[in-house]
């Protein structure tokens with residue numbers, strides 16, 4: 001077997017993250033790929049995905065040219081084929097994302113039941129091609145059958161603590177799509193800023209968006225900005241999950257509309273006088289710190305519930321995806337009684353939008369969430385306190401769970417003590433091995449595997465302000481999360497080991513470099 005030219009020592013598997021369900025050698029010699037491939041993509045259903053495949057391969061130095069029937073000699077052919085029965089070797093519900101990739105000395109074919117599968121097959125092909133960037137590369141004859149383990153493979157970006165503009169969010173979407181992730185959760189509101197314009201409550205962005213951690217510039221998305229993000233994501237098979245965090249993490253909304261605050265709201269730490277009484281509504285200063293748990297809306301007031309109904313209605317109308325995330329975490333200034341009362345009323349109103357609601361796991365304390373509500377677990381790999389009970393409640397209520405164990409895949413944790421970026425509260429620093437070496441089925445005792453919708457790697461932005469900062473914290477750990485989300489369980493795949501993964505990260509290094517992704521050279525990996 002001949003190996004790709006510039007990585008002669010690398011076995012084929014070592015170029016692939018996430019590792020596929022199956023990869024076997026094919027018959028015959030290798031395929032030598034120069035700087036061109038002839039594209040055959042006859043199916044009308046591939047019209048939107050084909051340009052993305054062209055872009056992906058162009059980034060690896062390969063130009064796709066149109067197949068011409070009489071062009072007998074010339075570059076080999078890349079055939080893209082939609083076939084409804086293509087199942088990627090796995091007979092499961094997420095088969096619409098499955099694909100088969102075959103390479104022989106005559107050419108390459110990617111077959112899938114859906115455009116998403118074609119896209120993932122092309123992502124895998126791009127990983128093979130990147131090994132021989134700049135020269136001829138030879139790919140051994142092979143067959144891959146691949147399909148994801150989880151339907152929900154997420155990344156979260158906090159655009160509230162620091163704001164990231166549309167182009168930066170698009171770049172993050174490109175990155176998550178590279179790793180076959182398919183959901184982008186946008187944390188759109190927090191104490192420091194409200195980041196999505198709402199027509200019915202315009203001061204949310206007029207007044208509530210101007211701050212950021214450290215007194216930074218702030219910013220917000222217009223409806224058109226948000227639609228542009230959603231559309232860009234959708235083209236890459238990424239569903240946007242918008243989050244408005246309630247009833248805590250609401251100081252920016254209160255800056256905009258003081259009447260949302262409870263009568264004795266004290267304001268943010270070190271930034272407001274405690275008002276003497278509740279009339280007239282006091283003005284509150286924006287908050288640029290990083291403390292959590294000080295804010296709450298006035299949970300039983302009609303104004304607040306009108307606000308919740310208006311905001312959720314507008315966001316739902318702008319969002320084609322099925323989910324609407326309403327936070328519910330760290331409501332430390334809301335009494336348990338008020339919290340439960342608020343959740344019941346707010347979730348009932350929000351569910352009239354038709355969206356499936358998502359909450360952080362604390363909301364599982366409520367017995368009155370709409371059936372089917374999703375819980376996002378953010379406690380540790382070994383649950384503490386009530387977190388596992390609260391998480392199981394979502395499943396008992398006909399819902400499911402997204403796992404974001406903070407001590408494993410909170411990619412806002414420092415990589416190492418001397419990392420200039422990141423936090424440490426979740427048992428950090430968090431090295432790549434820790435991000436990689438955990439099993440979703442084992443986090444919450446008593447959950448059936450079917451109850452796990454998927455996993456998500458959150459990136460909170462207290463310490464980051466730019467795409468370079470995003471890359472430095474997210475990479476390489478986002479790739480660890482992506483492999484857990486996509487690849488088979490370790491018991492079903494010989495490549496699902498830390499020693500294989502750390503080798504494969506080195507195989508990805510030229511690719512990350514060439515794509516301009518500024519990963520951290522984290523400890524535990526033999527970076528070249």
Ligand code: TNX
Pocket residue numbers: 292329330360378410412423460461462
């Ligand atoms: C906890 S996790 C938070 C966020 C912080 C994050 C920092 C969760 C639901 N809430 O408010 O930004 O820690 O890591």
